[in-house]
Amino acid sequence: MADFDYIASASRTISMERDAVDSLLQRLAEPFTIACDTLLQCRGRVVVTGMGKSGHVGRKLAATLASTGTPAFFVHPGEASHGDMGMITAEDVVIALSNSGNTAEVVTLLPLIKRLGAPLISMTGNPQSTLALAAVANLDTGVEQEACPLNLAPTSSTTTALVMGDALAIALLEARGFSAEDFAFSHPGGSLGRRLLLLVDDIMHTGDTMPLVPPGAPLRDALLEMTRKGLGLTGVIGADGQLAGIFTDGDLRRSLDHNIDFQKASISDVMTRHCKTARSGMLAAEALKIMEDARINGLFVVDAEGRPVGALNMHDLLRAGVV
Structure with a gap:
């Protein structure tokens, strides 16, 4: 043998x-x-x-x-x-x-x-x-x-x-x-099913769990909001209810490099305007692609009028099995 x-x-x-x-x-x-x-x-x-x-x-x-x-x-x-x-x-x-x-x-x-x-x-x-x-x-x-x-x-x-x-x-x-979507309906428990059927609405943080501050809020208040909500970001909401900007952990690190006075600065001074967003009803897999393409770890979900209805980050997508 x-x-x-x-x-x-x-x-x-x-x-x-x-x-x-x-x-x-x-x-x-x-x-x-x-x-x-x-x-x-x-x-x-x-x-x-x-x-x-x-x-x-x-x-x-x-x-x-x-x-x-x-x-x-x-x-x-x-x-x-x-x-x-x-x-x-x-x-x-x-x-x-x-x-x-x-x-x-x-x-x-x-x-x-x-x-x-x-x-x-x-x-x-x-x-x-x-x-x-x-x-x-x-x-x-x-x-x-x-x-x-x-x-x-x-x-x-x-x-x-x-x-x-x-x-x-x-x-x-x-x-x-x-189609691939039809296949996903036959495999809802698989990774393909999660990627093709799961919507951002199914996993996003809504209501009081959304980190939001007004545009005139002191930067220190925005940091406290980020800490309380634990998503690594906060949205800045304008008087019209629309998302005016976003401030993230990455923005915080950049602010430190520019010696921003955290006691005096307003969130409007350091926020990112025209930020990337997802739309309500969008597939979670599409939101993932937006985040990967922009190299960001979180974003807000907005409605047709641009008003924030939810927020999610990469950890939410990981927990949902989309990544």
Whole structure:
């Protein structure tokens, strides 16, 4: 065993599976188009079924379809024969996976699927199998040889089925015009969901938690307001209620460099006018981009009239998982 060449074995396996996937390109023809059209016209759900390793691939296919705009779920063929057929309706489309196309547990379901009137799409390695001939479209995922040196363990065949399933899901995604925002709705707990769904309104500090001072306020009062609110900034609000400027920790450091008299200076003397702001209703990810582009750590959220309605800083975005 010490002399066994693991790299050579792995290289052979990868090469065989790569060649098997490449061969799928020659088999993308009318059945694939029929399968896509059938799935797009489905008024119910897509029901995926398969036994053994094909079942594992089927579960992944159902999950991929469901997360990319095609409602789908997996039904184990053995359980379907013992009650779970009730999960399938005439409005559904069934996708059945079997490398041989003659898997007993799957073939047993064919009369029931036909009786329901649900269209059947098969994914098999044998276009002349029972399952393939019963389907409105058969997607040929056959391989000349498994990567397993005994040609027994499903390896290349499961890889081609997995890739064909992905090709099917992505073709449907593109045909539906499925967007990143749509994807985020299916993944609200993920980082993409947070970036695409979270608004500044969901995380900003509002009301009394906003650090605000009037334009004539002494600088020392502005510093106290910054300390109390703990956001590293304070807004300067004008008589018209609009945001007149902002003073931040960075401005404080610059004021020290210019020997500002903190006892006598007014906030108007040191504030930054025409500051960067976010709009109410803006995505938190957009606010993050404003902050990154301007190299600032916080900003105010204003309404259509320029009045401050909230404030947030980089720590808020970090806590919300946007960064």
